[in-house]
Amino acid sequence: MNKSWLIAAAVLCLAGTPAFAADEDTLTIGFTVSQTGALNLDSIAQLHGFEMWRDDVNAAGGIKAGSKHYKVRFVSYDDQSQPGRVQQLYTRLIVEDKAQFLFSPYSSGLVATATVISEQYGKLMMSIGGAEGKTYQLGNKFLFQTYTSADHYLSGAIELVKSKNASAKVALVYSDDPFSKAVAIAAREQAKQAGLQIVLDESYPPAQTDFSAIINKVVSSGADTLLGGGHYPDGATLARQLYDQKVNLKWATLLVAPDSPQFSSLGPAAQGISVPSQWAPQVKYKPDFGPTPVEFAKRFEAKYNIAPGYHAAGGYSGGMLFQHAIEQAGSIEPEKVAAELNKMDVTTLWGATKFSTDPKSHGLQLAHQMVLTQWQMKNGQLVKEVVWPLAAATAPVVYPYR
Amino acid sequence: MFGILASIIDGVLVGSVYGLAAMGLTLIWGVMNVINLSHGAMIVAGMFGLFYLSTLLGAPAYAAIPPVVVAGFAVGVGLYWIAVHRMIGRPPLMSLLATFSVNMVLIGLGTTVWGTVLFNVPVSLPGITWQGYTFTGTHIMAAVVTGAIAGLLYLFLYRTRPGKAIRAVASNREAAELNGIPTRQVLSLAFGLGIALACSSGALIATMFPFTVLSGTAYQLKSFVVTVLGGLGNPAGALFGGVALGLLEGLVTPFMPVSWTSVIEFVVFVIVLIAFPAGLFNFSRRR
Numbered sequence: 001m002n003k004s005w006l007i008a009a010a011v012l013c014l015a016g017t018p019a020f021a022a023d024e025d026t027l028t029i030g031f032t033v034s035q036t037g038a039l040n041l042d043s044i045a046q047l048h049g050f051e052m053w054r055d056d057v058n059a060a061g062g063i064k065a066g067s068k069h070y071k072v073r074f075v076s077y078d079d080q081s082q083p084g085r086v087q088q089l090y091t092r093l094i095v096e097d098k099a100q101f102l103f104s105p106y107s108s109g110l111v112a113t114a115t116v117i118s119e120q121y122g123k124l125m126m127s128i129g130g131a132e133g134k135t136y137q138l139g140n141k142f143l144f145q146t147y148t149s150a151d152h153y154l155s156g157a158i159e160l161v162k163s164k165n166a167s168a169k170v171a172l173v174y175s176d177d178p179f180s181k182a183v184a185i186a187a188r189e190q191a192k193q194a195g196l197q198i199v200l201d202e203s204y205p206p207a208q209t210d211f212s213a214i215i216n217k218v219v220s221s222g223a224d225t226l227l228g229g230g231h232y233p234d235g236a237t238l239a240r241q242l243y244d245q246k247v248n249l250k251w252a253t254l255l256v257a258p259d260s261p262q263f264s265s266l267g268p269a270a271q272g273i274s275v276p277s278q279w280a281p282q283v284k285y286k287p288d289f290g291p292t293p294v295e296f297a298k299r300f301e302a303k304y305n306i307a308p309g310y311h312a313a314g315g316y317s318g319g320m321l322f323q324h325a326i327e328q329a330g331s332i333e334p335e336k337v338a339a340e341l342n343k344m345d346v347t348t349l350w351g352a353t354k355f356s357t358d359p360k361s362h363g364l365q366l367a368h369q370m371v372l373t374q375w376q377m378k379n380g381q382l383v384k385e386v387v388w389p390l391a392a393a394t395a396p397v398v399y400p401y402r
Numbered sequence: 403m404f405g406i407l408a409s410i411i412d413g414v415l416v417g418s419v420y421g422l423a424a425m426g427l428t429l430i431w432g433v434m435n436v437i438n439l440s441h442g443a444m445i446v447a448g449m450f451g452l453f454y455l456s457t458l459l460g461a462p463a464y465a466a467i468p469p470v471v472v473a474g475f476a477v478g479v480g481l482y483w484i485a486v487h488r489m490i491g492r493p494p495l496m497s498l499l500a501t502f503s504v505n506m507v508l509i510g511l512g513t514t515v516w517g518t519v520l521f522n523v524p525v526s527l528p529g530i531t532w533q534g535y536t537f538t539g540t541h542i543m544a545a546v547v548t549g550a551i552a553g554l555l556y557l558f559l560y561r562t563r564p565g566k567a568i569r570a571v572a573s574n575r576e577a578a579e580l581n582g583i584p585t586r587q588v589l590s591l592a593f594g595l596g597i598a599l600a601c602s603s604g605a606l607i608a609t610m611f612p613f614t615v616l617s618g619t620a621y622q623l624k625s626f627v628v629t630v631l632g633g634l635g636n637p638a639g640a641l642f643g644g645v646a647l648g649l650l651e652g653l654v655t656p657f658m659p660v661s662w663t664s665v666i667e668f669v670v671f672v673i674v675l676i677a678f679p680a681g682l683f684n685f686s687r688r689r
Contacts, residue, residue, distance in 0.1 A: 037616070040518045176661055204660045209611055209620055212412045212541070213655035213663075219534050220405030220656070233520050237612050240522065244529070245536040266612075267524050 027063060027070040027332060029322070030099025032089045032114070034106055037081025038206065041232045041260055042311045043106035046129055048304050049315020050074065050103060053323075063323050066330040072319075079105055083113040090117035099123070100332060103318055104143075106311070107231065108132035108150065108179035115143050124334050124341070127363070128318040129311065131278075132182040136356070136364035142334075144341050144355050145365040146318050150179055151186035153276045154227050156372040156388045157253035158187065161225050162194045164399045165250065171200035171223035173214055173238070175230020180255060187227055199223050208234050211241045218247060229254030236266060243269035250400035258375060259309045264382040271382060272401030274374040278310035278350075280386050282394045283371065285351050290320045293349045317350035374398060408535035410652035415541040417648015418548040419606050423621055424628035424640035425552065426599030432635025433572040433592040434490055439501040440481070441625060442618025443508035444597050448474060448604025449613045450512075453521050463525045463609050467547065470605045471598045478597025482590040490589065512615035522612040544606040551602055552641050555595075559637070568592050572635065627671045633681020642683040 031050070034043035054072045062069035075097040079085040086105050093099045094117065102118050102125040104111045111130025115138075118125040124142050127135075133149040161168045170191050174184040181203065191198055200221040204214060218226060226242070226249050229235035235257025242252060243266075251274070257263055258275035281297035291299070296316060300308040322337075325344060329336035345354045345367070352367035372388035376398055385395035423445055430438045438444075448470050455466035485504050489497035527539025559565040570578040571588045579585050607613065607621065624647065632643030647667065654666050674682060 036513050036518050038518065038614075041520070044517075202659055205664065207620060208660065209613075209617060210416060212416065213409050213651060214660055216405055216409045216412065216535055217656065219408075233612070233614060236520050236522070240612060244538045244540065246529070246531060247536075248534065262519070265522055 025062070025068065025070055026073050027101070027326075028073050028075055028097065028099050029101050029103060029319075030075045030090075030093030030097055031103035032077050032079035032086055032093075032105045032110075034081040034110070035078035037079075038233055039081040039107050039110070039231060041262065042129070042256060042309075043081075045260070045309055045311035046106050046315040047076070048300070049128075049308070049312040049317070050319055052300060052303060052312075053316045053319030057319070057323060063326050065326050065332050070326075070332065075099055079110060081107075081110070083109055086110045086113045087117060090114045091121075094118075094121045094123055100334075101322060101337075102126070103315075104128055104130050107177075108135065108182065109177055111135055112178065115140060118142055122334070124322075124338055126318045126322055128314045130179075132179050133364065134178075134182065137361050139359060140363055142338065143363040144321075145363055146314055146321065146350065146353065146368065147278055148365060148368045148370045150182035152370060153183040153255060154187035154253065155190055156276055156370060157227055157251075157274065158190050158194050158196065160372060160388045160397060160399075161251055162196060164397075165224070166195060168196050168225045168251070169199045169221070169223045170196050170225045170227055171202075171218045171221055172198055172228055173200065173202050173204070173218065173226060174228035174255070175206045175208075175234050176203040177206045177230055180228070180230040183255060184228065191227075196225070204234070206230055206234060209237065211238050212245065214238075215241055215245050215247055218249075219245075224248075224250045226252040226254075229257055231255070232257045232260060232262075236263060239263070239273050240266050240269040249402075252401060253372070258384075259311070259373070261307050261309060264375065267382075270375045271377055272375060272398055274372055274387065274401070276370050277373045277386075278368070278370055279313040280310070280371055280373050280384070280394075281308060281313075282386050283351065283392060285347055285349060287348045288346045289324060290317075290348050296349050313350060317348050317353075320348055320350075321346075321353060374401070404533040404535060406653075406656045408532070408537070409656050410649060412537060412541060413648035413650070413652025413655075414645050415537065415545040415648070416610070417644045417646070417651065418545045418641065419603050419610075419644070420621070420624045420628050420647055421632075421641040421644020422548045422551060422606065423600055423603035424625040424632065424644055425555065425637045426596040426603070427622075427625045428629045428632065428635055428640040429599065429637050430593055430596035431629070432637070433568055434486070434589050435494065436486060436489065436497040436501065436593075437494070438593075438596065439498060439622075440505040440508060441501075441596075441600050442620075442622030443505045443512070444474065444478075444600035444618075445604035445607065445621045446512065446613070446615060446618040447477070447508070448601030449521070449608040449617065450516075451601060452605040452608045453523050456523055463523060464543065464547070467602060467605050471551075471602045474601025475594040475598040477601075478594035479590045481597065482593035486593060487586070487590070509615060509618075516615050518614045518616055520612045520614050521608075523608050525609045538610070540610045544610055547606055548603075548641075551599070552638075555599070555637060558595075564588070564591060568595075624667075627667055629681075630671055630674055631682050633684025636681060636684045639681050639683035643681065646682065 062071040104127040106129035112135045127145045131147040131150040174180040253274045325340035328340045354367035356364040387397040451470035456463045529538040628643040632639030
């Protein structure tokens with residue numbers, strides 16, 4: 001047999017070895033990341049949170065379960081922001097890669113898809129980035145939500161607007177995706193209950209690139225408040241066009257996009273825009289375990305050269321919650337870990353966490369609360385400040401926002 | 403009422419840029435019967451060209467357009483010889499697959515280098531505010547630049563020898579060859595021009611809206627609709643088609659949810675294909 005055949009045989013042998021075969025002292029966590037596609041910015045931020053948690057755990061010797069220590073290993077794939085890919089890849093993670101636990105993908109639509117698979121195979125999945133409440137009301141048994149449900153995303157903004165202008169006219173302009181629609185449905189009711197008038201209620205396709213026509217509708221409606229948006233590309237484009245078209249609004253709260261540190265690249269178009277946030281580095285939670293929000297933010301920035309948004313903090317915290325449950329259970333057996341998650345009632349850098357144990361809404365997040373942050377100009381620099389609730393505020397709200 | 407008018411005017415301004423993108427697509431089809439599926443990627447290339455020239459090198463956004471057009475032309479000529487030339491005269495599926503492959507390669511490369519992060523070119527240009535509605539300076543300027551480029555293209559095609567050669571090849575390649583026109587060079591010139599037009603429209607779009615590596619798909623789809631409205635192979639018709647599409651978008655959106663716009667567009671697309679296969683603005687061919 002000549003040399004080239006030997007090399008080919010060796011390559012085949014190597015290729016045949018599962019790349020991530022689980023060994024005794026390794027805990028394999030599987031998940032998909034939207035490395036590409038519309039959701040990539042937020043999803044990659046979430047991945048950085050996962051990675052930082054993994055590195056911290058492994059540097060400290062791994063997760064302690066009883067007398068054993070387990071090093072954490074990730075298996076992940078790019079889902080391209082596509083539900084179809086998520087379905088294939090979560091099956092692969094479970095069946096071929098033998099992932100013992102799962103993190104969810106980012107965003108409600110993808111979480112809903114991944115949940116079908118994780119429930120089918122009975123795998124515990126920590127949902128980070130899936131805020132739409134509907135997914136958690138289907139009688140799932142193995143899914144646990146870390147985010148505040150989408151129903152509450154705009155509650156703070158509505159309260160704030162009401163406190164400033166009780167007869168505000170609201171334009172509800174939102175992306176036609178499951179998460180944003182769920183937010184809008186709840187906001188519609190909350191705005192009505194708050195006595196605000198909804199003068200425009202309009203959805204747009206998630207891939208919308210030009211908002212001129214929608215903005216003209218906002219102007220025609222006489223709205224002084226805009227609530228809505230979707231994810232990063234559309235939200236950032238909408239913010240820029242609101243600025244370019246000099247829309248005479250007093251307040252604008254957009255979902256998700258303004259939470260990203262990159263939002264400041266819009267320059268003056270970012271100023272005054274607010275975003276409901278699951279977390280902000282300035283929050284003053286006192287964790288039962290793990291780093292404080294300030295410690296986390298400082299270390300994250302040192303590692304990735306960018307301030308963490310809530311996606312990153314959510315990723316890190318999702319890992320910590322799994323770790324805590326395993327340590328409390330003293331075992332990596334799914335039933336025991338699930339039992340610990342079910343009785344969990346803790347505060348971490350993420351804030352309070354408690355999961356519903358009602359069979360109808362099992363895993364739904366009950367305790368976590370959101371804040372509202374606003375981009376403000378400080379010493380010629382755009383910075384994000386917590387403006388609502390007042391008890392958590394780090395700066396007074398700027399209203400009207402421009 | 404003012405809202406509807408504002409929406410229509412804005413639609414026409416932006417629609418003219420769609421027309422510019424479609425002019426490139428239709429020029430390539432008209433001359434060599436190739437449907438260029440890498441058109442969207444080339445629009446994105448124009449966006450990134452403008453981004454780097456204006457943001458990193460500090461060139462004023464509109465001053466960066468001519469270099470983008472020239473670079474687009476050079477890339478187009480190169481692309482023609484690499485991927486398209488051997489497909490000329492073969493079944494249309496071959497060139498369709500070749501340009502689709504180029505598209506996939508370019509998008510894949512772009513995604514590897516830049517990810518799908520949103521890029522923004524800040525352009526500050528005073529707009530016109532009327533009855534509370536603002537027509538942004540970037541939209542007005544985009545329409546003006548589009549008009550200028552379309553005018554230059556007309557002059558090139560009708561007043562210069564290479565332009566006349568392109569039209570001759572489009573009309574009858576064999577006859578053109580018999581008259582001594584170097585058709586291979588002319589085809590590469592036409593492909594380069596088509597790509598330059600795609601890049602120029604991309605650059606103009608980048609002055610108006612933020613973009614990602616994947617933005618080209620949406621504009622390529624619009625280019626197809628515009629091309630059908632204007633008549634395949636008819637650059638002037640494409641410009642009118644773009645304006646018509648913008649007009650349609652402007653007319654539809656005040657009366658129904660924006661989500662319906664693309665539905666209406668593609669219904670019109672199908673109707674025009676069936677009822678006016680030569681396009682709405684292809685007067686010479688309809689005779």
